[in-house]
Amino acid sequence: MSYTLECIIAIDFGTACSGYAFSLTPREAEIDPFLKRWGKEFGLDTPKTPTCILFNEDKEFIKFGYEAKAVYIRMHREEAKKHYFFENFKMALYGKKLSRDVVITAANRKSMKALKVFTEALRYLKDDALRTINVNTEGRKFTASDFTWVLTVPAIWDPSAKQFMREAATQAGIITEGTQHQLIMALEPEAASVWCKKLPADGFITQNHDGGPLDQSPGTQLMVVDCGGGTIDITVHEVLYGGARKELHKSSGNDLGGQAVDRKFKEFLREIFSHGVWDEYEENFPILFFCNRLVL
Template identity: 60%
Template structure:
């Protein structure tokens, strides 16, 4: 089996640049966060984009190994006179609030296999709940550190009696946590819950369903089967476009257009399709249609937040973080729905809030 090749954005770009046949022989894991209640022990393997599976422990171990090696390389390249090793540091691993109890020993085992810690120095490994990490970071930010349309006074948010809802909006799942501030800066967990399949990937799924409606008569299915890396490229492009709140347009891939033309004139495919149009090789999707892709996700998130508020918590603020929180449509919806109940705040660069908060927790 081919060894570890690349990680993160580089891995995505590498996978999208290779041919379909070569891609089918590789493992490309995208959004493999899976540590959720009643699900963790059963999920011994993780499925890659092309359907192939690998042991979960192997996937997590190699991801952690890359991060560890990259950190040490970066540090050692920028210092002189000494060389650091993994044992010189305290390492913080974040776990979802909704994780199964077996997540921590699993992650500890992956960290040991990755060389982050050894059986003899596991005290150098700290676990942090994602909501605690995100809240720790957000509460330290100045007032201008948030994406907001109104003036805010963070002093009002720091009362020892404040209770907060943290929404961690990711690609796969949405996690909710309620924390209360205690004296001395400590937090008390009052509630946690999670919903599956309402994150950014659910929006992507609606988009793909719409493309299948446009490219009928099996055109899209044939394209998806024969050109999987091109489909991935289209989905990656959409993941960037969906962050806005307006009309979007993109070039129709050559192979998709070729397959469509075998059945009928491609312009005819768009006749009678509400929310999409064709213009000399460009596909344009209207703002209203884009918003419709979010509808199910927004409805589910709103329902779960209202359930939490109706439990009688004294909520002072909703904090929105995570990958999916980069989408303007999501942020505006949550703000519009709950601004009369409490403050709604989303930090700039919301996907990094958990990471930055984890570093803070490790330092203190």
């Protein structure tokens, strides 16, 4: 590259919500990321958007995030049954033997190849990030190959799930032949730990600490517990001199995030209704089911 900027786009692809941040910073300077805000067209202002994606009956991408939810909710029953609406689909990669042909189930019980769903979600986030950057910069149009990309993954994912995400990123145009090295997979709790070292200790360390930032407090040990929609991931680090980190315990976790609570509640509803009633309700009234779940 002929310019001296350190160009980074980091995508936090979550089970419940997703977002991104980017930095165009001189290489010798400290990174100062810009975080995209979502939902202003709906009267909201959030650092992430729901990880929801909508396809038409021909399996062509329509919308992602808040917009996907809004369009799907407004659909009539018969129209909704023709479309493909996916949410909380990230955990479909956990505990399965993955291949390009593995399928996942939409809200109306129709299925689609998981690779296409993940690819189009990443493509949307990539395109939105580049569009946001190019609108706010002058004199240059950036492309995906100008950036180092960081993609977060749960600590509990096995190598096949990480490779699946790399394949989806490739098909989404984030990386291409010859730029594979520009995609970094970051474990979610480790990314959180790196962020915490820049925060003042006041508020989450109450004893035996001088109140300064963690990267200036060698010897401090910290545990980061990332409670997400799909997983609960944990990492334990110790701050070394110079702000570096030492891993005290390997990142680990389980699949008991917030989505597990939703799943148990649905199982409870199946128990109190007669056999098959809840499944029929989900299949025949996907919009009502979705709206009621938002209320619950």
